Amino acid sequence: MKRVLVGAPCFKTIVDSEARRTGSQRNGSRCMALLWGLCLVIVVGCDHTPVRTRAGRIITDSASTINNRAESRNPGIAQTPQQPEWRWRVRVPPRLALGLASGDSAQEFGNVLGAVRLRSGAIAVGDAARRQIRIFDEHGRFLRASGRRGEGPGEFLRMDWMGRCGEDTLFVHDVAMGKMIVLDPEGQYVRDTRIRAYRRGIRPYGFACDARGEFAVIGRPEADEPVPEGPHRPLSGVSVSDHRGGVISTIGKFPGEDRYRYPRSDMPHPFGAVLSVAIHQGRVYVGLGSAFEVGVFHANGELDTLLRWGGDPIPMTEEILVAAAEADLDKVRGVVVGDAFENRRRSWYRMTLPQTLPVYDRLVADVTGNLWIRQRVDGVGNTIWIVFSNKHEYLGEVMGLPSRFDITDVGDDYVLGFLRGEFRAAADEVLLFDLTRSP
16 A cells, blocks of 8 residues: 655635724724634645655645734735844853763753753753752752652642743643642742633643743644544644733634544654744744744734745655654664554554655744744754844854754853753753854
């Protein structure tokens, strides 16, 4: 049986109201959804020219595009210049490295989900595997740990996000308990809260937070009807909430993460794009990951600017599939055995694949509102980081960062993040770099 490869869903959308309302009506009742309510979605501009491959047929498709014309009739377009004004660079080696094979158990991380720098210079690291927040001083010396498995105050069941919100407050989301645990700069428990998605009944699926303590929240993907086996990309709502959990505004609905429906489960597509957000002082950045484009929205849901930069999508190939499948199978070999192992292998090689790989997968807003974007550069997962200023100017690529580095905190003169251990024996590493820029 031939395996059919298809392009990522075409999400170039024109959003229009059901009725052409007057200006006063439009101000009184804004369109908050991209698919229902008072909004109609028209899918346009899709090219479906088939191309033959060894594995079967690739159906080409145009890249996903954000275009919310119901909220802004004439959004600005920020294009990249040929030569950026500044050259951004981090100093190598890093100023601080945590998690290396040092024999110090406090520096052995099982699953880092975030790291932030506090005003004192200390580093707080969230470890989901050990259900702890560990705090180190500016020289890397271990100070204290907080948290353990449990459902009581300051305890965790399943940590899935950590960030600094406000000037120095730590927020840790526990997806199993459906709440945020708030900690002070010492890692001590303060309170619990629930950061809500755009409407009741929808759980949060992703977060970003800024120094004002406001959250950009991605709601759990929603499918309107039963999904057949294969790839699909349900919509997710994006909203803004305060640090107490109250919804301030709704930005809209967007294509969420690419997923794959199996006979008995529904999982993120291993080669799919994801919806990502960042926030800074009332400005919300929304990225679909499937085009060289990020939307900049006001907190009231109005599209202000489209950030665009040049590049060529990376085509999906048989070599990329084989490399990813065999790497996954190597990780579980000896742990998953028998029929379960063979079923896992078959699921990889029977999978319907996208025509091209995602363009980027992470957005981070730094302390001054510059937007950092992690962009894929090849078929094996290597990445770079590029930056747009808070005035929507392209500032260029950040030189010196290791590939696949996940940035979690950027200050005026530093970049903090982690590298994921690629094999079972490899531990995650938290790295702090000095940041410089020059003409």
